Amino acid sequence: xxxxxxxxxxxxxxxxxxxxxxxxxxxxxxxxxxxxxxxxxxxxxxxxxxxxxxxxxxxxxxxxxxxxxxxxxxxxxxxxxxxxxxxxxxxxxxxxxxxxxxxxxxxxxxxxxxxxxxxxxxxxxxxxxxxxxxxxxxxxxxxxxxxxxxxxxxxxxxxxxxxxxxxxxxxxxxxxxxxxxxxxxxxxxxxxxxxxxxxxxxxxxxxxxxxxxxxxxxxxxxxxxxxxxxxxxxxxxxxxxxxxxxxxxxxxxxxxxxxxxxxxxxxxxxxxxxxxxxxxxxxxxxxxxxxxxxxxxxxxxxxxxxxxxxxxxxxxxxxxxxxxxxxxxxxxxxxxxxxxxxxxxxxxxxxxxxxxxxxxxxxxxxxxxxxxxxxxxxxxxxxxxxxxxxxxxxxxxxxxxxxxxxxxxxxxxxxxxxxxxxxxxx
Ligand code: ATP
Numbered sequence: 001x002x003x004x005x006x007x008x009x010x011x012x013x014x015x016x017x018x019x020x021x022x023x024x025x026x027x028x029x030x031x032x033x034x035x036x037x038x039x040x041x042x043x044x045x046x047x048x049x050x051x052x053x054x055x056x057x058x059x060x061x062x063x064x065x066x067x068x069x070x071x072x073x074x075x076x077x078x079x080x081x082x083x084x085x086x087x088x089x090x091x092x093x094x095x096x097x098x099x100x101x102x103x104x105x106x107x108x109x110x111x112x113x114x115x116x117x118x119x120x121x122x123x124x125x126x127x128x129x130x131x132x133x134x135x136x137x138x139x140x141x142x143x144x145x146x147x148x149x150x151x152x153x154x155x156x157x158x159x160x161x162x163x164x165x166x167x168x169x170x171x172x173x174x175x176x177x178x179x180x181x182x183x184x185x186x187x188x189x190x191x192x193x194x195x196x197x198x199x200x201x202x203x204x205x206x207x208x209x210x211x212x213x214x215x216x217x218x219x220x221x222x223x224x225x226x227x228x229x230x231x232x233x234x235x236x237x238x239x240x241x242x243x244x245x246x247x248x249x250x251x252x253x254x255x256x257x258x259x260x261x262x263x264x265x266x267x268x269x270x271x272x273x274x275x276x277x278x279x280x281x282x283x284x285x286x287x288x289x290x291x292x293x294x295x296x297x298x299x300x301x302x303x304x305x306x307x308x309x310x311x312x313x314x315x316x317x318x319x320x321x322x323x324x325x326x327x328x329x330x331x332x333x334x335x336x337x338x339x340x341x342x343x344x345x346x347x348x349x350x351x352x353x354x355x356x357x358x359x360x361x362x363x364x365x366x367x368x369x370x371x372x373x374x375x376x377x378x379x380x381x382x383x384x385x386x387x388x389x390x391x392x393x394x395x396x397x398x399x400x401x402x403x404x405x406x407x408x409x410x411x412x413x414x415x416x417x418x419x420x421x422x423x424x425x426x
Contacts, residue, residue: 047109048073048202048235049094054103056089063089065259066103071203071237076229078238078246081256082282082419087239090256091205094237096120108202123201127211129192131180138176141166141194148199166194169231170224186217186224193228203235210245222248241420243283247271255279271330275316277408280328282419287329288410289372293319301404303327307370310346312402324407333401334376336364336384337394347396350374352387366395 047070056064064086071077079087092098093105096117104111112120131140145151145159167173170190180188189209196204210218210225226249229236240246246253247267254264255278263275274280277288291305300311301319305327312327319325341347350366353373361377364387368374374395378384387393411419 046073047071048075048107049237050104050106050109051090051094052104052106054090054093054100054105056086056093056098057101062259064093067261068103069254069261069264071235073235074233076226076236076238076249076251078240078250078253079256080240080243080246080253080282082241084258085256086259087241087256088207091124091207091237091239094203095122095124095205121202122205123196123199124205124207125192125196125209127208129189129209131188131191131195133180136177136179137172137183137191138163138167140180140191141198144195144199162198163194166198169197169228170194184217185213186221189213189221190224193225197228197232197234201234203237206236206238208240209238210240218245225249247283255282257282273315273403274328274405277326277328277405277410280403280405281411281416285331285375285377287327287331287334287373287375288405289327290407290410291325291327293321293323293325293404295321300399301325303404306348306368306372306374308348310348310402311399312346312404313400315404315406317406319404319406326405326407326410327402328405329397329402331363331375331377332361332379333397334374335396336366336376336378336382337396338385340394341396344399345396346399346402347394348374350393350395352389352391352393354389355387366393 049071051067051069051071054064054067055062067086067090079090081087089098093100094107096112096115096119100113104113106112107120107122132143135143142159142163145162150158150162164173167176170193172187172190172194175183175187180191183191192209193204206225210221213221222245225236229249238246238249250267252264252266253270255262255270257278263270263279265273270279270283274283274286280286280288289305291303294302294304294309296302296314297311299314301314303310303312303325305325310327335341335345348368350368352364352366354363354365356363356365358377361379362384364376364378366374366376376395
């Protein structure tokens with residue numbers, strides 16, 4: 001198989017794990033991605049995109065504050081956060097539609113701050129993908145390579161080879177002769193993907209691409225997108241406000257809040273070990289209680305919280321004795337029992353205030369003696385008797401299942417509703 005610039009590839013991937021740099025030289029001028037002239041190999045896992053202390057202001061408004069991270073070759077990287085947190089602006093700076101106020105953006109090692117969008121070897125897929133309505137699916141996908149005349153530079157039949165290959169990958173070979181209007185929303189989105197991938201970009205930038213699809217299709221497309229990304233091996237940079245989407249697909253996620261990157265990590269790291277109260281409440285559900293650190297006790301911290309003293313796993317930010325802190329416990333880690341629990345657990349008594357059947361679990365809302373709310377997601381394996389509001393119970397968790405976070409305002413229900421509000425249609 002031949003990839004861009006005639007590189008000999010092995011296996012079924014359309015893109016080599018070592019591929020040519022399309023932006024070359026120290027002056028940031030682009031070279032033609034179809035010829036790969038002046039190319040330098042990029043190893044898999046090396047940074048493809050470097051966001052180097054990037055700040056973006058719109059007049060006085062700080063949209064992105066000192067973002068500083070890299071995205072590796074072949075990575076599925078998501079930028080996740082509520083509406084207005086700066087994720088689209090960051091993506092637009094990578095694409096070249098916005099210029100950083102401070103800092104630099106490097107693509108494959110080259111500063112592209114002054115390179116126009118069409119000369120950057122990245123492609124963007126938007127929520128409202130504009131397919132050419134009068135062209136067939138095949139011609140829509142062939143449009144880019146035909147305009148670049150790759151049959152002339154890379155040999156006759158290259159356009160056909162690439163288009164057929166991409167249609168196979170997005171599973172639309174049988175739909176090649178249809179027009180976009182004869183396709184479902186999900187199929188149209190896959191045409192848009194094939195069209196964006198057919199030029200073998202260094203990275204594909206996706207801005208809420210599933211936002212226009214209904215929930216069921218969105219779920220199906222999440223798996224499709226991940227499969228396609230694995231198959232082509234191209235770096236995907238994905239913008240979403242939907243935590244489930246980011247957790248399902250990403251190798252790493254950057255969680256953004258008010259222009260700041262609060263944490264970057266794998267979905268598991270971010271869920272198990274959030275760095276801040278914001279991340280803990282934006283990703284999944286969390287019990288968050290204000291407290292004070294008393295001291296360290298071996299590997300665990302001792303906290304004054306919920307009107308008692310509990311041990312907990314310390315977070316990444318060290319908190320001094322006497323310092324304010326927040327204790328986090330995920331609802332599925334909370335055990336509920338009628339009798340006092342045994343073993344080395346953190347435990348408090350509580351009064352049931354509400355029960356909601358949620359299918360796999362019952363959401364049990366309770367009050368601690370100091371009035372703090374406690375939520376537990378109780379599965380059938382906990383074998384609880386039928387409970388009613390007003391019943392007295394004991395809640396418990398392993399100290400290792402809890403986490404000490406830096407003190408911060410704990411979001412109210414209204415705050416959370418606002419955070420998870422879908423962004424307005426653009
Ligand atoms: P959403 O999910 O709603 O698109 P976002 O996290 O992608 O949100 P951005 O589009 O990056 O947010 O916008 C970040 C902030 O910068 C917002 O408050 C927005 O109003 C502001 N902003 C974005 N573009 C401009 C612009 N061209 N001029 C002025 N302000 C802007």
